Amino acid sequence: MNKFVANANIVLNEVAELIDNPPQKIDYQGEIKAGVDLGTANLVLAAVDKDNKPLxxxxxxxxxxxxxxxxxxxxALKIVKKMKIKMEAIFNREIKYAATAVPPGTGGRDIDTFKNVVQGAGFTVKNVVDEPSAxxxxxxxxxxxxxxIGGGTTGISILEDGKVVYTADEATGGTHLNLVIAGGLGISIEKAEKIKRDPDRIDEIFPMVIPVIEKIASIINNHIGKYKAETVYLVGGTSAIDGIEEVLAKKTGLKIVKPSQTLLVTPLGIAINCE
Ligand SMILES: Nc1ncnc2c1ncn2[C@@H]1O[C@H](COP(=O)(O)OP(=O)(O)OP(=O)(O)O)[C@@H](O)[C@H]1O
Ligand SMILES: [Mg+2]
Incomplete structure:
Protein backbone atom coordinates (compact mmCIF):
# COMPACT_ATOMS: atom_id res chain seq x y z
CA MET A 1 0.00 0.00 0.00
CA ASN A 2 1.45 3.38 -0.91
CA LYS A 3 2.34 5.96 1.70
CA PHE A 4 -0.50 8.30 0.76
CA VAL A 5 -3.17 5.64 1.11
CA ALA A 6 -1.68 4.55 4.45
CA ASN A 7 -1.90 8.17 5.65
CA ALA A 8 -5.42 8.49 4.25
CA ASN A 9 -6.41 5.42 6.26
CA ILE A 10 -5.32 7.03 9.51
CA VAL A 11 -7.42 10.10 8.73
CA LEU A 12 -10.40 8.04 7.53
CA ASN A 13 -10.43 6.03 10.75
CA GLU A 14 -10.42 9.27 12.74
CA VAL A 15 -13.44 10.47 10.78
CA ALA A 16 -15.31 7.20 11.27
CA GLU A 17 -14.76 7.57 15.00
CA LEU A 18 -16.06 11.16 14.85
CA ILE A 19 -19.22 9.99 13.05
CA ASP A 20 -19.83 7.20 15.56
CA ASN A 21 -19.10 9.36 18.61
CA PRO A 22 -19.53 13.01 17.69
CA PRO A 23 -18.10 15.35 20.32
CA GLN A 24 -20.65 17.57 22.10
CA LYS A 25 -18.47 20.66 21.80
CA ILE A 26 -15.34 21.55 19.84
CA ASP A 27 -13.39 24.60 20.93
CA TYR A 28 -11.65 25.50 17.72
CA GLN A 29 -11.25 29.04 16.40
CA GLY A 30 -9.22 28.42 13.22
CA GLU A 31 -10.41 28.14 9.62
CA ILE A 32 -13.00 25.44 8.96
CA LYS A 33 -13.21 23.86 5.51
CA ALA A 34 -16.50 22.03 5.00
CA GLY A 35 -17.55 19.53 2.35
CA VAL A 36 -21.07 18.43 1.45
CA ASP A 37 -21.52 15.08 -0.28
CA LEU A 38 -25.02 14.56 -1.68
CA GLY A 39 -25.23 10.81 -2.30
CA THR A 40 -28.06 8.49 -3.25
CA ALA A 41 -28.03 6.70 0.11
CA ASN A 42 -26.22 9.11 2.43
CA LEU A 43 -25.61 12.81 2.79
CA VAL A 44 -22.37 13.68 4.54
CA LEU A 45 -21.09 16.97 5.92
CA ALA A 46 -17.39 16.82 6.75
CA ALA A 47 -15.15 19.51 8.24
CA VAL A 48 -11.35 19.76 8.22
CA ASP A 49 -8.92 22.42 9.44
CA LYS A 50 -6.56 24.42 7.23
CA ASP A 51 -4.04 21.55 7.34
CA ASN A 52 -6.80 19.17 6.23
CA LYS A 53 -6.96 17.46 9.57
CA PRO A 54 -10.50 16.18 10.22
CA LEU A 55 -12.48 18.07 12.82
CA ALA A 76 -32.00 17.75 0.23
CA LEU A 77 -32.03 21.34 1.46
CA LYS A 78 -33.62 20.31 4.75
CA ILE A 79 -31.07 17.58 5.46
CA VAL A 80 -28.06 19.77 4.63
CA LYS A 81 -29.49 22.60 6.73
CA LYS A 82 -30.07 20.23 9.63
CA MET A 83 -26.47 18.99 9.48
CA LYS A 84 -25.17 22.57 9.21
CA ILE A 85 -27.10 23.64 12.30
CA LYS A 86 -25.91 20.58 14.21
CA MET A 87 -22.29 21.20 13.24
CA GLU A 88 -22.49 24.88 14.10
CA ALA A 89 -23.87 24.02 17.54
CA ILE A 90 -20.86 21.78 18.17
CA PHE A 91 -18.38 24.45 17.04
CA ASN A 92 -20.51 27.18 18.64
CA ARG A 93 -20.12 29.44 15.61
CA GLU A 94 -21.18 29.87 12.02
CA ILE A 95 -19.60 27.75 9.30
CA LYS A 96 -19.63 29.93 6.21
CA TYR A 97 -17.94 28.09 3.41
CA ALA A 98 -18.36 24.67 1.89
CA ALA A 99 -17.36 22.75 -1.18
CA THR A 100 -19.53 20.16 -2.82
CA ALA A 101 -19.16 17.56 -5.53
CA VAL A 102 -21.14 16.18 -8.44
CA PRO A 103 -20.96 12.74 -10.02
CA PRO A 104 -18.58 12.64 -12.99
CA GLY A 105 -20.20 13.66 -16.24
CA THR A 106 -22.79 15.94 -14.60
CA GLY A 107 -23.65 18.86 -16.88
CA GLY A 108 -24.15 22.62 -16.38
CA ARG A 109 -27.69 22.97 -15.04
CA ASP A 110 -27.46 19.82 -12.93
CA ILE A 111 -24.25 21.11 -11.39
CA ASP A 112 -26.14 24.30 -10.50
CA THR A 113 -28.81 22.24 -8.72
CA PHE A 114 -26.20 20.59 -6.45
CA LYS A 115 -24.67 24.00 -5.80
CA ASN A 116 -28.06 25.56 -5.07
CA VAL A 117 -28.84 22.92 -2.45
CA VAL A 118 -25.67 23.74 -0.54
CA GLN A 119 -26.14 27.45 -1.02
CA GLY A 120 -29.82 27.23 -0.04
CA ALA A 121 -28.79 25.53 3.20
CA GLY A 122 -26.83 28.67 4.05
CA PHE A 123 -23.27 27.97 2.89
CA THR A 124 -21.27 30.05 0.47
CA VAL A 125 -20.04 27.49 -2.06
CA LYS A 126 -16.31 27.87 -2.60
CA ASN A 127 -15.80 25.03 -5.02
CA VAL A 128 -17.67 22.34 -6.93
CA VAL A 129 -15.49 19.36 -7.81
CA ASP A 130 -16.31 16.04 -9.39
CA GLU A 131 -16.51 13.11 -7.00
CA PRO A 132 -13.59 11.04 -8.31
CA SER A 133 -11.30 14.06 -8.18
CA ALA A 134 -12.35 14.63 -4.57
CA ILE A 149 -19.47 1.61 -5.71
CA GLY A 150 -22.34 3.45 -4.05
CA GLY A 151 -25.97 2.72 -3.39
CA GLY A 152 -27.47 2.82 -6.86
CA THR A 153 -24.53 3.00 -9.19
CA THR A 154 -20.91 2.19 -9.85
CA GLY A 155 -18.86 5.10 -11.16
CA ILE A 156 -15.64 4.46 -13.03
CA SER A 157 -13.21 7.31 -13.47
CA ILE A 158 -9.81 7.11 -15.06
CA LEU A 159 -7.24 9.63 -13.92
CA GLU A 160 -4.07 10.61 -15.70
CA ASP A 161 -1.74 13.37 -14.50
CA GLY A 162 -4.24 14.34 -11.84
CA LYS A 163 -7.08 14.85 -14.35
CA VAL A 164 -10.17 12.78 -15.00
CA VAL A 165 -9.79 11.63 -18.62
CA TYR A 166 -12.67 9.16 -18.80
CA THR A 167 -15.76 8.56 -16.78
CA ALA A 168 -18.79 6.28 -16.77
CA ASP A 169 -21.60 5.44 -14.43
CA GLU A 170 -23.54 2.17 -14.47
CA ALA A 171 -26.65 1.19 -12.55
CA THR A 172 -25.21 -1.56 -10.35
CA GLY A 173 -24.51 -0.94 -6.67
CA GLY A 174 -25.47 -1.71 -3.10
CA THR A 175 -29.20 -1.93 -3.83
CA HIS A 176 -28.49 -4.83 -6.20
CA LEU A 177 -26.63 -6.64 -3.44
CA ASN A 178 -29.71 -6.12 -1.26
CA LEU A 179 -31.95 -7.55 -3.97
CA VAL A 180 -30.05 -10.83 -4.25
CA ILE A 181 -29.76 -11.19 -0.47
CA ALA A 182 -33.49 -10.51 -0.03
CA GLY A 183 -34.33 -13.00 -2.79
CA GLY A 184 -31.91 -15.62 -1.49
CA LEU A 185 -33.12 -15.48 2.10
CA GLY A 186 -36.77 -14.67 1.33
CA ILE A 187 -36.68 -11.48 3.42
CA SER A 188 -37.44 -7.79 2.90
CA ILE A 189 -34.96 -5.39 1.28
CA GLU A 190 -34.69 -3.52 4.58
CA LYS A 191 -33.69 -6.67 6.43
CA ALA A 192 -31.25 -7.56 3.66
CA GLU A 193 -29.59 -4.15 4.03
CA LYS A 194 -29.05 -4.81 7.75
CA ILE A 195 -27.74 -8.34 7.29
CA LYS A 196 -25.36 -7.17 4.56
CA ARG A 197 -23.62 -4.90 7.04
CA ASP A 198 -23.47 -7.45 9.85
CA PRO A 199 -19.87 -8.74 10.03
CA ASP A 200 -21.13 -11.94 11.73
CA ARG A 201 -23.18 -12.89 8.66
CA ILE A 202 -20.67 -12.11 5.96
CA ASP A 203 -19.77 -15.79 5.34
CA GLU A 204 -23.43 -16.61 4.78
CA ILE A 205 -24.28 -13.77 2.44
CA PHE A 206 -21.05 -13.31 0.51
CA PRO A 207 -21.58 -16.25 -1.88
CA MET A 208 -24.96 -14.75 -2.85
CA VAL A 209 -23.48 -11.40 -3.81
CA ILE A 210 -20.50 -12.74 -5.78
CA PRO A 211 -22.41 -12.61 -9.12
CA VAL A 212 -23.20 -8.91 -8.54
CA ILE A 213 -19.55 -8.21 -7.72
CA GLU A 214 -18.52 -10.11 -10.85
CA LYS A 215 -20.89 -7.91 -12.85
CA ILE A 216 -19.14 -4.87 -11.35
CA ALA A 217 -15.81 -6.40 -12.41
CA SER A 218 -17.04 -6.79 -15.98
CA ILE A 219 -18.26 -3.17 -15.95
CA ILE A 220 -14.74 -2.11 -14.90
CA ASN A 221 -13.19 -4.27 -17.63
CA ASN A 222 -15.52 -2.90 -20.30
CA HIS A 223 -14.74 0.68 -19.46
CA ILE A 224 -11.02 0.74 -18.95
CA GLY A 225 -10.54 -0.54 -22.51
CA LYS A 226 -7.71 1.32 -24.16
CA TYR A 227 -6.37 2.95 -21.01
CA LYS A 228 -3.26 1.43 -19.51
CA ALA A 229 -4.76 1.16 -16.06
CA GLU A 230 -2.95 -0.85 -13.42
CA THR A 231 -4.49 0.13 -10.14
CA VAL A 232 -8.08 0.43 -9.02
CA TYR A 233 -8.92 2.51 -5.94
CA LEU A 234 -12.17 1.41 -4.37
CA VAL A 235 -14.41 4.02 -2.77
CA GLY A 236 -18.12 4.29 -1.89
CA GLY A 237 -20.16 2.44 0.72
CA THR A 238 -20.55 -0.86 -1.13
CA SER A 239 -16.77 -1.16 -1.46
CA ALA A 240 -16.77 -1.67 2.32
CA ILE A 241 -18.06 -5.22 2.05
CA ASP A 242 -15.42 -7.70 3.14
CA GLY A 243 -13.94 -9.77 0.32
CA ILE A 244 -15.05 -7.55 -2.58
CA GLU A 245 -11.43 -6.68 -3.30
CA GLU A 246 -10.39 -10.31 -3.87
CA VAL A 247 -13.25 -10.98 -6.32
CA LEU A 248 -12.52 -7.79 -8.24
CA ALA A 249 -8.77 -8.53 -8.34
CA LYS A 250 -9.40 -12.00 -9.72
CA LYS A 251 -11.89 -10.89 -12.37
CA THR A 252 -10.09 -7.76 -13.55
CA GLY A 253 -6.45 -8.80 -13.13
CA LEU A 254 -5.79 -5.32 -11.73
CA LYS A 255 -4.23 -4.27 -8.47
CA ILE A 256 -7.03 -3.32 -6.10
CA VAL A 257 -6.39 -0.75 -3.38
CA LYS A 258 -9.11 -0.50 -0.77
CA PRO A 259 -8.81 2.29 1.78
CA SER A 260 -10.38 1.83 5.17
CA GLN A 261 -13.77 3.57 5.44
CA THR A 262 -14.49 3.63 1.71
CA LEU A 263 -17.74 5.50 2.38
CA LEU A 264 -15.87 8.53 3.73
CA VAL A 265 -13.16 8.99 1.08
CA THR A 266 -15.18 11.27 -1.21
CA PRO A 267 -16.82 13.40 1.54
CA LEU A 268 -13.46 14.07 3.15
CA GLY A 269 -11.87 14.83 -0.21
CA ILE A 270 -14.63 17.35 -0.86
CA ALA A 271 -13.89 19.18 2.42
CA ILE A 272 -10.19 19.34 1.52
CA ASN A 273 -11.21 20.98 -1.76
CA CYS A 274 -12.99 23.82 0.07
CA GLU A 275 -10.59 26.54 -1.03
N1 LIG B 1 -20.34 -2.02 5.67
C1 LIG B 1 -21.00 -2.08 4.53
N2 LIG B 1 -21.03 -3.23 3.83
C2 LIG B 1 -21.69 -3.30 2.67
N3 LIG B 1 -22.36 -2.28 2.11
C3 LIG B 1 -22.35 -1.12 2.77
C4 LIG B 1 -21.68 -0.94 4.00
N4 LIG B 1 -21.86 0.33 4.41
C5 LIG B 1 -22.61 0.92 3.47
N5 LIG B 1 -22.93 0.06 2.48
C6 LIG B 1 -23.73 0.31 1.29
O1 LIG B 1 -23.21 1.43 0.63
C7 LIG B 1 -24.25 2.06 -0.12
C8 LIG B 1 -24.15 3.55 0.07
O2 LIG B 1 -22.89 3.96 -0.34
P1 LIG B 1 -22.58 5.50 -0.65
O3 LIG B 1 -22.94 6.33 0.51
O4 LIG B 1 -21.18 5.56 -1.16
O5 LIG B 1 -23.59 5.72 -1.83
P2 LIG B 1 -24.14 7.06 -2.40
O6 LIG B 1 -23.00 7.98 -2.69
O7 LIG B 1 -25.19 7.58 -1.48
O8 LIG B 1 -24.81 6.53 -3.72
P3 LIG B 1 -24.37 6.68 -5.24
O9 LIG B 1 -22.87 6.75 -5.27
O10 LIG B 1 -24.93 5.46 -5.90
O11 LIG B 1 -25.00 7.95 -5.67
C9 LIG B 1 -25.57 1.47 0.36
O12 LIG B 1 -26.07 0.60 -0.63
C10 LIG B 1 -25.16 0.68 1.60
O13 LIG B 1 -25.95 -0.48 1.75
MG1 LIG C 1 -21.60 8.32 -4.08
Missing amino acids: LALCEPGTVVRDGLVVDYIG AATLLGIERGVVVD
Whole structure:
Protein backbone atom coordinates (compact mmCIF):
# COMPACT_ATOMS: atom_id res chain seq x y z
CA MET A 1 0.00 0.00 0.00
CA ASN A 2 1.45 3.38 -0.91
CA LYS A 3 2.34 5.96 1.70
CA PHE A 4 -0.50 8.30 0.76
CA VAL A 5 -3.17 5.64 1.11
CA ALA A 6 -1.68 4.55 4.45
CA ASN A 7 -1.90 8.17 5.65
CA ALA A 8 -5.42 8.49 4.25
CA ASN A 9 -6.41 5.42 6.26
CA ILE A 10 -5.32 7.03 9.51
CA VAL A 11 -7.42 10.10 8.73
CA LEU A 12 -10.40 8.04 7.53
CA ASN A 13 -10.43 6.03 10.75
CA GLU A 14 -10.42 9.27 12.74
CA VAL A 15 -13.44 10.47 10.78
CA ALA A 16 -15.31 7.20 11.27
CA GLU A 17 -14.76 7.57 15.00
CA LEU A 18 -16.06 11.16 14.85
CA ILE A 19 -19.22 9.99 13.05
CA ASP A 20 -19.83 7.20 15.56
CA ASN A 21 -19.10 9.36 18.61
CA PRO A 22 -19.53 13.01 17.69
CA PRO A 23 -18.10 15.35 20.32
CA GLN A 24 -20.65 17.57 22.10
CA LYS A 25 -18.47 20.66 21.80
CA ILE A 26 -15.34 21.55 19.84
CA ASP A 27 -13.39 24.60 20.93
CA TYR A 28 -11.65 25.50 17.72
CA GLN A 29 -11.25 29.04 16.40
CA GLY A 30 -9.22 28.42 13.22
CA GLU A 31 -10.41 28.14 9.62
CA ILE A 32 -13.00 25.44 8.96
CA LYS A 33 -13.21 23.86 5.51
CA ALA A 34 -16.50 22.03 5.00
CA GLY A 35 -17.55 19.53 2.35
CA VAL A 36 -21.07 18.43 1.45
CA ASP A 37 -21.52 15.08 -0.28
CA LEU A 38 -25.02 14.56 -1.68
CA GLY A 39 -25.23 10.81 -2.30
CA THR A 40 -28.06 8.49 -3.25
CA ALA A 41 -28.03 6.70 0.11
CA ASN A 42 -26.22 9.11 2.43
CA LEU A 43 -25.61 12.81 2.79
CA VAL A 44 -22.37 13.68 4.54
CA LEU A 45 -21.09 16.97 5.92
CA ALA A 46 -17.39 16.82 6.75
CA ALA A 47 -15.15 19.51 8.24
CA VAL A 48 -11.35 19.76 8.22
CA ASP A 49 -8.92 22.42 9.44
CA LYS A 50 -6.56 24.42 7.23
CA ASP A 51 -4.04 21.55 7.34
CA ASN A 52 -6.80 19.17 6.23
CA LYS A 53 -6.96 17.46 9.57
CA PRO A 54 -10.50 16.18 10.22
CA LEU A 55 -12.48 18.07 12.82
CA LEU A 56 -15.95 16.59 12.52
CA ALA A 57 -18.27 14.69 10.18
CA LEU A 58 -22.00 14.12 10.20
CA CYS A 59 -23.91 11.61 8.10
CA GLU A 60 -27.66 11.43 7.40
CA PRO A 61 -29.47 8.84 5.33
CA GLY A 62 -31.55 10.33 2.54
CA THR A 63 -33.17 9.52 -0.78
CA VAL A 64 -33.00 12.97 -2.29
CA VAL A 65 -30.54 12.17 -5.05
CA ARG A 66 -31.05 9.48 -7.67
CA ASP A 67 -29.01 8.53 -10.73
CA GLY A 68 -26.73 11.46 -10.08
CA LEU A 69 -29.56 14.00 -10.03
CA VAL A 70 -31.16 15.91 -7.18
CA VAL A 71 -34.72 14.53 -7.30
CA ASP A 72 -35.97 16.07 -4.05
CA TYR A 73 -34.62 19.60 -3.84
CA ILE A 74 -36.53 20.62 -0.70
CA GLY A 75 -35.69 17.36 1.05
CA ALA A 76 -32.00 17.75 0.23
CA LEU A 77 -32.03 21.34 1.46
CA LYS A 78 -33.62 20.31 4.75
CA ILE A 79 -31.07 17.58 5.46
CA VAL A 80 -28.06 19.77 4.63
CA LYS A 81 -29.49 22.60 6.73
CA LYS A 82 -30.07 20.23 9.63
CA MET A 83 -26.47 18.99 9.48
CA LYS A 84 -25.17 22.57 9.21
CA ILE A 85 -27.10 23.64 12.30
CA LYS A 86 -25.91 20.58 14.21
CA MET A 87 -22.29 21.20 13.24
CA GLU A 88 -22.49 24.88 14.10
CA ALA A 89 -23.87 24.02 17.54
CA ILE A 90 -20.86 21.78 18.17
CA PHE A 91 -18.38 24.45 17.04
CA ASN A 92 -20.51 27.18 18.64
CA ARG A 93 -20.12 29.44 15.61
CA GLU A 94 -21.18 29.87 12.02
CA ILE A 95 -19.60 27.75 9.30
CA LYS A 96 -19.63 29.93 6.21
CA TYR A 97 -17.94 28.09 3.41
CA ALA A 98 -18.36 24.67 1.89
CA ALA A 99 -17.36 22.75 -1.18
CA THR A 100 -19.53 20.16 -2.82
CA ALA A 101 -19.16 17.56 -5.53
CA VAL A 102 -21.14 16.18 -8.44
CA PRO A 103 -20.96 12.74 -10.02
CA PRO A 104 -18.58 12.64 -12.99
CA GLY A 105 -20.20 13.66 -16.24
CA THR A 106 -22.79 15.94 -14.60
CA GLY A 107 -23.65 18.86 -16.88
CA GLY A 108 -24.15 22.62 -16.38
CA ARG A 109 -27.69 22.97 -15.04
CA ASP A 110 -27.46 19.82 -12.93
CA ILE A 111 -24.25 21.11 -11.39
CA ASP A 112 -26.14 24.30 -10.50
CA THR A 113 -28.81 22.24 -8.72
CA PHE A 114 -26.20 20.59 -6.45
CA LYS A 115 -24.67 24.00 -5.80
CA ASN A 116 -28.06 25.56 -5.07
CA VAL A 117 -28.84 22.92 -2.45
CA VAL A 118 -25.67 23.74 -0.54
CA GLN A 119 -26.14 27.45 -1.02
CA GLY A 120 -29.82 27.23 -0.04
CA ALA A 121 -28.79 25.53 3.20
CA GLY A 122 -26.83 28.67 4.05
CA PHE A 123 -23.27 27.97 2.89
CA THR A 124 -21.27 30.05 0.47
CA VAL A 125 -20.04 27.49 -2.06
CA LYS A 126 -16.31 27.87 -2.60
CA ASN A 127 -15.80 25.03 -5.02
CA VAL A 128 -17.67 22.34 -6.93
CA VAL A 129 -15.49 19.36 -7.81
CA ASP A 130 -16.31 16.04 -9.39
CA GLU A 131 -16.51 13.11 -7.00
CA PRO A 132 -13.59 11.04 -8.31
CA SER A 133 -11.30 14.06 -8.18
CA ALA A 134 -12.35 14.63 -4.57
CA ALA A 135 -11.51 11.00 -3.80
CA ALA A 136 -8.18 11.31 -5.62
CA THR A 137 -7.29 14.38 -3.54
CA LEU A 138 -7.70 12.45 -0.33
CA LEU A 139 -5.86 9.38 -1.61
CA GLY A 140 -3.06 11.52 -3.01
CA ILE A 141 -3.19 9.86 -6.42
CA GLU A 142 -2.48 11.32 -9.85
CA ARG A 143 -3.31 8.29 -11.95
CA GLY A 144 -5.32 5.09 -11.80
CA VAL A 145 -8.97 4.08 -11.80
CA VAL A 146 -11.28 5.34 -9.07
CA VAL A 147 -14.20 2.93 -8.77
CA ASP A 148 -17.00 4.34 -6.63
CA ILE A 149 -19.47 1.61 -5.71
CA GLY A 150 -22.34 3.45 -4.05
CA GLY A 151 -25.97 2.72 -3.39
CA GLY A 152 -27.47 2.82 -6.86
CA THR A 153 -24.53 3.00 -9.19
CA THR A 154 -20.91 2.19 -9.85
CA GLY A 155 -18.86 5.10 -11.16
CA ILE A 156 -15.64 4.46 -13.03
CA SER A 157 -13.21 7.31 -13.47
CA ILE A 158 -9.81 7.11 -15.06
CA LEU A 159 -7.24 9.63 -13.92
CA GLU A 160 -4.07 10.61 -15.70
CA ASP A 161 -1.74 13.37 -14.50
CA GLY A 162 -4.24 14.34 -11.84
CA LYS A 163 -7.08 14.85 -14.35
CA VAL A 164 -10.17 12.78 -15.00
CA VAL A 165 -9.79 11.63 -18.62
CA TYR A 166 -12.67 9.16 -18.80
CA THR A 167 -15.76 8.56 -16.78
CA ALA A 168 -18.79 6.28 -16.77
CA ASP A 169 -21.60 5.44 -14.43
CA GLU A 170 -23.54 2.17 -14.47
CA ALA A 171 -26.65 1.19 -12.55
CA THR A 172 -25.21 -1.56 -10.35
CA GLY A 173 -24.51 -0.94 -6.67
CA GLY A 174 -25.47 -1.71 -3.10
CA THR A 175 -29.20 -1.93 -3.83
CA HIS A 176 -28.49 -4.83 -6.20
CA LEU A 177 -26.63 -6.64 -3.44
CA ASN A 178 -29.71 -6.12 -1.26
CA LEU A 179 -31.95 -7.55 -3.97
CA VAL A 180 -30.05 -10.83 -4.25
CA ILE A 181 -29.76 -11.19 -0.47
CA ALA A 182 -33.49 -10.51 -0.03
CA GLY A 183 -34.33 -13.00 -2.79
CA GLY A 184 -31.91 -15.62 -1.49
CA LEU A 185 -33.12 -15.48 2.10
CA GLY A 186 -36.77 -14.67 1.33
CA ILE A 187 -36.68 -11.48 3.42
CA SER A 188 -37.44 -7.79 2.90
CA ILE A 189 -34.96 -5.39 1.28
CA GLU A 190 -34.69 -3.52 4.58
CA LYS A 191 -33.69 -6.67 6.43
CA ALA A 192 -31.25 -7.56 3.66
CA GLU A 193 -29.59 -4.15 4.03
CA LYS A 194 -29.05 -4.81 7.75
CA ILE A 195 -27.74 -8.34 7.29
CA LYS A 196 -25.36 -7.17 4.56
CA ARG A 197 -23.62 -4.90 7.04
CA ASP A 198 -23.47 -7.45 9.85
CA PRO A 199 -19.87 -8.74 10.03
CA ASP A 200 -21.13 -11.94 11.73
CA ARG A 201 -23.18 -12.89 8.66
CA ILE A 202 -20.67 -12.11 5.96
CA ASP A 203 -19.77 -15.79 5.34
CA GLU A 204 -23.43 -16.61 4.78
CA ILE A 205 -24.28 -13.77 2.44
CA PHE A 206 -21.05 -13.31 0.51
CA PRO A 207 -21.58 -16.25 -1.88
CA MET A 208 -24.96 -14.75 -2.85
CA VAL A 209 -23.48 -11.40 -3.81
CA ILE A 210 -20.50 -12.74 -5.78
CA PRO A 211 -22.41 -12.61 -9.12
CA VAL A 212 -23.20 -8.91 -8.54
CA ILE A 213 -19.55 -8.21 -7.72
CA GLU A 214 -18.52 -10.11 -10.85
CA LYS A 215 -20.89 -7.91 -12.85
CA ILE A 216 -19.14 -4.87 -11.35
CA ALA A 217 -15.81 -6.40 -12.41
CA SER A 218 -17.04 -6.79 -15.98
CA ILE A 219 -18.26 -3.17 -15.95
CA ILE A 220 -14.74 -2.11 -14.90
CA ASN A 221 -13.19 -4.27 -17.63
CA ASN A 222 -15.52 -2.90 -20.30
CA HIS A 223 -14.74 0.68 -19.46
CA ILE A 224 -11.02 0.74 -18.95
CA GLY A 225 -10.54 -0.54 -22.51
CA LYS A 226 -7.71 1.32 -24.16
CA TYR A 227 -6.37 2.95 -21.01
CA LYS A 228 -3.26 1.43 -19.51
CA ALA A 229 -4.76 1.16 -16.06
CA GLU A 230 -2.95 -0.85 -13.42
CA THR A 231 -4.49 0.13 -10.14
CA VAL A 232 -8.08 0.43 -9.02
CA TYR A 233 -8.92 2.51 -5.94
CA LEU A 234 -12.17 1.41 -4.37
CA VAL A 235 -14.41 4.02 -2.77
CA GLY A 236 -18.12 4.29 -1.89
CA GLY A 237 -20.16 2.44 0.72
CA THR A 238 -20.55 -0.86 -1.13
CA SER A 239 -16.77 -1.16 -1.46
CA ALA A 240 -16.77 -1.67 2.32
CA ILE A 241 -18.06 -5.22 2.05
CA ASP A 242 -15.42 -7.70 3.14
CA GLY A 243 -13.94 -9.77 0.32
CA ILE A 244 -15.05 -7.55 -2.58
CA GLU A 245 -11.43 -6.68 -3.30
CA GLU A 246 -10.39 -10.31 -3.87
CA VAL A 247 -13.25 -10.98 -6.32
CA LEU A 248 -12.52 -7.79 -8.24
CA ALA A 249 -8.77 -8.53 -8.34
CA LYS A 250 -9.40 -12.00 -9.72
CA LYS A 251 -11.89 -10.89 -12.37
CA THR A 252 -10.09 -7.76 -13.55
CA GLY A 253 -6.45 -8.80 -13.13
CA LEU A 254 -5.79 -5.32 -11.73
CA LYS A 255 -4.23 -4.27 -8.47
CA ILE A 256 -7.03 -3.32 -6.10
CA VAL A 257 -6.39 -0.75 -3.38
CA LYS A 258 -9.11 -0.50 -0.77
CA PRO A 259 -8.81 2.29 1.78
CA SER A 260 -10.38 1.83 5.17
CA GLN A 261 -13.77 3.57 5.44
CA THR A 262 -14.49 3.63 1.71
CA LEU A 263 -17.74 5.50 2.38
CA LEU A 264 -15.87 8.53 3.73
CA VAL A 265 -13.16 8.99 1.08
CA THR A 266 -15.18 11.27 -1.21
CA PRO A 267 -16.82 13.40 1.54
CA LEU A 268 -13.46 14.07 3.15
CA GLY A 269 -11.87 14.83 -0.21
CA ILE A 270 -14.63 17.35 -0.86
CA ALA A 271 -13.89 19.18 2.42
CA ILE A 272 -10.19 19.34 1.52
CA ASN A 273 -11.21 20.98 -1.76
CA CYS A 274 -12.99 23.82 0.07
CA GLU A 275 -10.59 26.54 -1.03
N1 LIG B 1 -20.34 -2.02 5.67
C1 LIG B 1 -21.00 -2.08 4.53
N2 LIG B 1 -21.03 -3.23 3.83
C2 LIG B 1 -21.69 -3.30 2.67
N3 LIG B 1 -22.36 -2.28 2.11
C3 LIG B 1 -22.35 -1.12 2.77
C4 LIG B 1 -21.68 -0.94 4.00
N4 LIG B 1 -21.86 0.33 4.41
C5 LIG B 1 -22.61 0.92 3.47
N5 LIG B 1 -22.93 0.06 2.48
C6 LIG B 1 -23.73 0.31 1.29
O1 LIG B 1 -23.21 1.43 0.63
C7 LIG B 1 -24.25 2.06 -0.12
C8 LIG B 1 -24.15 3.55 0.07
O2 LIG B 1 -22.89 3.96 -0.34
P1 LIG B 1 -22.58 5.50 -0.65
O3 LIG B 1 -22.94 6.33 0.51
O4 LIG B 1 -21.18 5.56 -1.16
O5 LIG B 1 -23.59 5.72 -1.83
P2 LIG B 1 -24.14 7.06 -2.40
O6 LIG B 1 -23.00 7.98 -2.69
O7 LIG B 1 -25.19 7.58 -1.48
O8 LIG B 1 -24.81 6.53 -3.72
P3 LIG B 1 -24.37 6.68 -5.24
O9 LIG B 1 -22.87 6.75 -5.27
O10 LIG B 1 -24.93 5.46 -5.90
O11 LIG B 1 -25.00 7.95 -5.67
C9 LIG B 1 -25.57 1.47 0.36
O12 LIG B 1 -26.07 0.60 -0.63
C10 LIG B 1 -25.16 0.68 1.60
O13 LIG B 1 -25.95 -0.48 1.75
MG1 LIG C 1 -21.60 8.32 -4.08
